Amino acid sequence: MEYLVLARKFRPQKFDDVAGQEPVVRTLVNAIGQGRVGHAFLFAGPRGVGKTSVARILAKSLNCEQGPTAAPCNVCPNCREITEGTSMDVREIDGASNRGIDEIRELRENVKFAPAASRYKIYIIDEVHMLTREAFNALLKTLEEPPGHVIFIFATTENHKVPATILSR
Incomplete structure (x- = not known):
């Protein structure tokens, strides 16, 4: 039997x-219902309030085969891959481990390519x-003029450490 942390086992799967x-x-x-989804989001708050969970649900909502929809089906290949963390079009990056300019330069190169199987690269x-x-400086240009198929979702416990130039985008 596979061991799974309770917080992950019972992580919310829909809004x-x-x-x-x-x-x-x-x-x-x-925003999803009105078709007015921004190209970047910042979720800020203390640990454990659901920032990453909401980010994943948003990714599923935007890339669900039945969507964009506020109620992702959780059964289509896109939803399943996002839940399992295997989607080629939804990348979760740990900013604490991948914090340097080289990682962001690689991200900037990858945003140029269209999504492989989904509506958006998230x-x-x-x-x-x-x-x-x-x-942050390397990311700024991409945030100012992102390709239409790219959405950024940032999560932080310390939004006062995010530069104002990023917050204003």
Whole structure:
């Protein structure tokens, strides 16, 4: 039997499962419903409030074969791959471990290519505040003029450490 941490086992899989973040969920559901999804999001808050979980649900909502939809099916290949962490078009990057300019340069090269199997290429950068100043500067140009098929979702526990130039994008 495979061991799985309880927090991962019971991680929310759809917006209706998210507890304690009703205003955030409502805003995202409305944006999806109106077709007004931004090219970048910043989720900030203390550990354990659901930033990464909401980021994954948003990724599924945007790339679900039945969508974009506020209620991802969780059974299509895109949804399953995002849940399992195997989607080629949704990359989760740990900003604490991959914090340098070289990693961001590689990301900038990859955003040029269209998604392999999904509607969008989505980059979830967890603990984004850990990126170096040089990495933030390298990311800035891509954030200012992103390709239409790319969405960035940043998550941080310390949004005061994210440069104002990034926050304003």
